[in-house]
Amino acid sequence: MARRYAGKMNGERYLANTSWSKREVHDLDSETTNCQIDEIIRAGNEKPYTSHATAKADGFDNCAYCIGGSTR
Numbered sequence: 001m002a003r004r005y006a007g008k009m010n011g012e013r014y015l016a017n018t019s020w021s022k023r024e025v026h027d028l029d030s031e032t033t034n035c036q037i038d039e040i041i042r043a044g045n046e047k048p049y050t051s052h053a054t055a056k057a058d059g060f061d062n063c064a065y066c067i068g069g070s071t072r
């Protein structure tokens, strides 16, 4: 439940799952167990973002657990 320094992550707040079937961005400061962040990194599908807006601009959907639907 913290920011990661593994895989491609270097302490950034946001992590996008580049898996073609997921395409979601997670907020590591609000991470839940449902996010399965470590599994994403283990699969090599993590992409770091410092800005939520940038991840959204790249086409990632909000994770329903840590960010939610249309609130941000």
Ligand SMILES: [Zn+2]
Binding pocket: 025, 026, 027, 031, 032, 034, 035, 063, 064, 065, 066, 067
């Ligand atoms: Zn999440």
